[in-house]
Amino acid sequence: MFNFMSFGENIGIDLGTASVLVYIKGQGIVIREPSVVAIDKDTNSIMAVGEEARRMLGRTPGNIVAIRPLREGVISNYDVTEKMLQYFIEKALGKRSFVKPTIAVCVPSSVTEVEMRAVEDATRQAGARRVHIIEEPIAAAIGSGIDISRACGSMVVDIGGGTTDVAVISLGGAVVSHSLKVAGDNFDEAIIRYMRKKHNILIGERTAEELKIEIGTVFERSMPVSMDVRGRNLITGLPKNITVTSDEMLDALLESALAITDAVHSVLERTPPELAADIYERGIVMTGGGSLLYGLDKLIQTKTGVNAMVAEDAVSCVAIGTGRYIEYMADNTAEEKKGRTGFFSKR
The missing domain is CATH 3.30.420.40 (ATPase, nucleotide binding domain)
Known part of the structure; x- marks a missing residue:
C-alpha cells in the first residue's frame, strides 16, 4: 500500500x-x-x-x-x-x-x-x-504528555502571544473550550499603558517584554524585586531612567490576568460533572510562554480551587x-x- x-x-x-x-x-x-x-x-x-x-x-x-x-x-x-x-x-x-x-x-x-x-x-x-x-x-495537551485518547477529563490552558485557549479534553477531542484574545501581547501593552499613565514615560515593546519577564507578577511576591528601565519622558521629550518594582507590575498586569482566570472559571462551569471531578483530581495544566508569568498559576488556583501547574518546557x-x-x-x-x-x- x-x-x-x-x-x-x-x-x-x-x-x-x-x-x-x-x-x-x-x-x-x-x-x-x-x-x-x-x-x-x-x-x-x-x-x-x-x-x-x-x-x-x-x-x-x-x-x-x-x-x-x-x-x-x-x-x-x-x-x-x-x-x-x-x-x-x-x-x-x-x-x-x-x-x-x-x-x-x-x-x-x-x-x-x-x-x-x-x-x-x-x-x-x-x-x-x-x-x-x-x-x-x-x-x-499532547505536547505536555497528557494521554488525550482516554475517557478522562483533562484541562489545558494554553497562553500564547495573541490568544489564550482553555479546553477540557476527553477521548481525543475538546468537550468544552473557550478562546479569548488576552495573552502575552496584552500583558506587554498593559505595561506600556501603565508606564505612560503612572510615570509619563514611553517605552517600546521590547522593554515592556523585558519588564514582564524579569519582574512581572500577577500574585503578590514574598520578596519584591525591581528593575531599572529607560524610556522617553513624555513631558520633556528626553530619555529618562527610573526604577520599577514588581508591586507596580502587579497593578499593571492584574486586570488582564483576571480575564484569563474568568475564562478558566467559565469553562469549568460548563464542564460535565464527571469530567469536572477528573479535573479536580488531576489539576489544570498550563502551557505557552504566557503561563510562565510569575504567580499566574497561583492566581488560577486561588480563583478556581483547582490545583494549577505549569507544564515542563511550557513554551x-x-x-x-x-x-x-x-x-x-x-x-x-x-x-x-x-x-x-x-x-x-x-x-
Missing part, C-alpha cells in the same frame, strides 16, 4: 503570534524564532526574518518596517506570513528535501473557517505538499504536540485513509 508520508519530511509548525517553532520528525524542535519580518517599503522586499528582524523592532529607519504578520493568533498579513513560513521551512529542511513536506499547523480553537483556510493556503503556498490543521489546546508544548501528531500520522496511514487519526479528525 502506498504511504503518502514515506517521501519527504514531516513537519509540525507552531505558528504563534509571538514566535514560530518548527518540529521535524526524528529531530525534535529545530527552529525557535520570533514571528517578526523586516520589510524594505521602497522595494517591498524582505530584509530579515525571525530573531534578526526582532532586533530591528523600534530601531529601523523610515524605509524599513519590522512587523508581526500574525495578530491575536490569526494571519493579519497574508503575503508576509507566506514568505515567513517559506523562510522557516527552507531553513529547517535546507537542501536535503527534494519533495514538498507534509506539514501540521496549529490554530486557536475559536478560529473561523475563513481564518483556518488562510493558514492552510499560506502554508501550502510556502511549500507544503499536504497541510493538517490542529487546534492549539489539543496539540498543547514548546504546542510544537512538540504538533510534531507528535505528524509522527502519528506518518505511522498510521491506513487509519488516516479511513478519515480517523486517533487524536481527532483531520482537515
Whole structure:
C-alpha cells in the first residue's frame, strides 16, 4: 500500500503570534524564532526574518518596517506570513528535501473557517505538499504528555502571544473550550499603558517584554524585586531612567490576568460533572510562554480551587504536540485513509 508520508519530511509548525517553532520528525524542535519580518517599503522586499528582524523592532529607519504578520493568533498579513513560513521551512529542511513536506499547523480553537483556510493556503503556498490543521489546546495537551485518547477529563490552558485557549479534553477531542484574545501581547501593552499613565514615560515593546519577564507578577511576591528601565519622558521629550518594582507590575498586569482566570472559571462551569471531578483530581495544566508569568498559576488556583501547574518546557508544548501528531500520522496511514487519526479528525 502506498504511504503518502514515506517521501519527504514531516513537519509540525507552531505558528504563534509571538514566535514560530518548527518540529521535524526524528529531530525534535529545530527552529525557535520570533514571528517578526523586516520589510524594505521602497522595494517591498524582505530584509530579515525571525530573531534578526526582532532586533530591528523600534530601531529601523523610515524605509524599513519590522512587523508581526500574525495578530491575536490569526494571519493579519497574508503575503508576509507566506514568505515567513517559506523562510522557516527552507531553513529547517535546507537542501536535503527534494519533495514538498507534509506539514501540521496549529490554530486557536475559536478560529473561523475563513481564518483556518488562510493558514492552510499560506502554508501550502510556502511549500507544503499536504497541510493538517490542529487546534492549539489539543496539540498543547499532547505536547505536555497528557494521554488525550482516554475517557478522562483533562484541562489545558494554553497562553500564547495573541490568544489564550482553555479546553477540557476527553477521548481525543475538546468537550468544552473557550478562546479569548488576552495573552502575552496584552500583558506587554498593559505595561506600556501603565508606564505612560503612572510615570509619563514611553517605552517600546521590547522593554515592556523585558519588564514582564524579569519582574512581572500577577500574585503578590514574598520578596519584591525591581528593575531599572529607560524610556522617553513624555513631558520633556528626553530619555529618562527610573526604577520599577514588581508591586507596580502587579497593578499593571492584574486586570488582564483576571480575564484569563474568568475564562478558566467559565469553562469549568460548563464542564460535565464527571469530567469536572477528573479535573479536580488531576489539576489544570498550563502551557505557552504566557503561563510562565510569575504567580499566574497561583492566581488560577486561588480563583478556581483547582490545583494549577505549569507544564515542563511550557513554551514548546504546542510544537512538540504538533510534531507528535505528524509522527502519528506518518505511522498510521491506513487509519488516516479511513478519515480517523486517533487524536481527532483531520482537515
